[in-house]
Amino acid sequence: MWGVKAGILEITSEDPSTLVLTYEWPPAMLKEQKNAFAATFWEKHDEKPLRDIVNVNETAVYYDMPPRRTWCEIGEDAKVDSTEKHSDRLTAVLGA
Numbered sequence: 001m002w003g004v005k006a007g008i009l010e011i012t013s014e015d016p017s018t019l020v021l022t023y024e025w026p027p028a029m030l031k032e033q034k035n036a037f038a039a040t041f042w043e044k045h046d047e048k049p050l051r052d053i054v055n056v057n058e059t060a061v062y063y064d065m066p067p068r069r070t071w072c073e074i075g076e077d078a079k080v081d082s083t084e085k086h087s088d089r090l091t092a093v094l095g096a
Contacts, residue, residue, distance in 0.1 A: 056093060056094070056095045057094050059092050061089065062088070
């Protein structure tokens with residue numbers, strides 16, 4: 001069903017307009033997938049020194065910063081995009 005080979009698939013719907021699917025992988029299948037990925041990774045990158053391999057993750061950081069001043073010519077409207085009026089977003093990259 002929906003390409004699921006093994007595991008537990010739970011379908012719940014308290015509201016007819018929503019459908020919640022929850023899938024839980026059996027621990028043995030997760031271990032098998034992890035080992036297969038590790039074998040493929042090391043076959044490809046075995047010649048590289050460990051110091052050249054890093055783990056990098058990124059996350060979004062949202063913050064609210066209302067503008068202190070809006071510059072415009074006398075008699076003109078300020079050109080401020082409503083989607084960016086008060087909040088900004090940046091991406092933080094974390095590496096180890």
